[in-house]
Amino acid sequence: MPANLPPQYFEAEKRYRLAKDPKDKLKILQEMFAIMPKHKGTDKLQADLKFRISKLKKEMQQKKKVARRGDQYFVDKEGAAQVVLIGAPNVGKSQTLASLTNATPEVASYPYTTLKPLCGMIPFENIQIQLVDTPPISSDFMEPWLSGIIRNADLVMLLVDLGSENMMEETETVFRRLEEYKIQLESEERETNPLDGIAHKKTSLLGNKSDSEKSEENLALLIDSYGQRFPIFSISAKEGTKLEELKRYIFERLEILRVYTKTPGKKADFEDPVILKIGSTLLDAAKAIHKDFARGLKYARIWGDGVYDGQMVQKDFVLQDGHVVEFHL
């Protein structure tokens, strides 16, 4: 069946090609979709337009998340938590972002390919975790704004090249550099002491390139040198080794839990969990949803691990991952 597109469609398409601003482009695509007659003959075209609209929307979102103010970059948090990838040049930060998310950073064998932060979302079960790729840290240079990004992250993954001849030196340089910016990488997050201003950031070491020749020897050395101070995980971002395990590992390191809300007499909404820190109470959950909710909260009924179905609990009840909560105000 021929598509039989009206002349306005072609006119819009022409404007689309000339448009520069993504916002204008999006509007015109939506217009084209509205103008187009919807029948069998345009099935393919409809699907194509829908795809272009959603792709453009995604691109626009991605742009907005990384904001630039002067010579500073900021990355707005999105999803359940924000994880930042840092490390020496060429350790595979960009490859790791590319392998874990739908982002398409430049991956190259020469250093300093990545000049600004770039983020993607790691899909894990029913949630998305934000992953941020960053420019390298070396003895020659570190982008000063990178310290702000690290301070703001929920978890730091310090990448180490298990194939490198200079693995230890490269890694030590990162620690030293960050100390100059008053950032101390540690296994657990601690409050910044206002007296010294040092940020203590929760960090895991991530040995990459486990496929390379030196990797076994280097991993042993890494564990020997840092195993007491940091949890260590190893992958091959390029070969895709241990990536699924890494996603779960990151989720567990984040120490977050998911609770689902329901209204009386209805089923729970398992699509859109409320994300809370481990140890959060019923009152914390109510606050996370809405402050009025927290104010009016009387009790809740809970379903899930460690409780009997519909058990009545009070504000100080400590929630667990997977709990279904029915608030009563």
Ligand SMILES: Nc1nc2c(ncn2[C@@H]2O[C@H](COP(=O)(O)OP(=O)(O)O)[C@@H](O)[C@H]2O)c(=O)[nH]1
């Ligand atoms: N053998 C191997 N090479 C890798 C792996 N991950 C990245 N690379 C290579 O290491 C180089 C640097 O990667 P890139 O992601 O750009 O590093 P970045 O500078 O840390 O962002 C590229 O040539 C990649 O192909 C891996 O798991 N195994």
Ligand SMILES: [Mg+2]
């Ligand atoms: Mg890079």
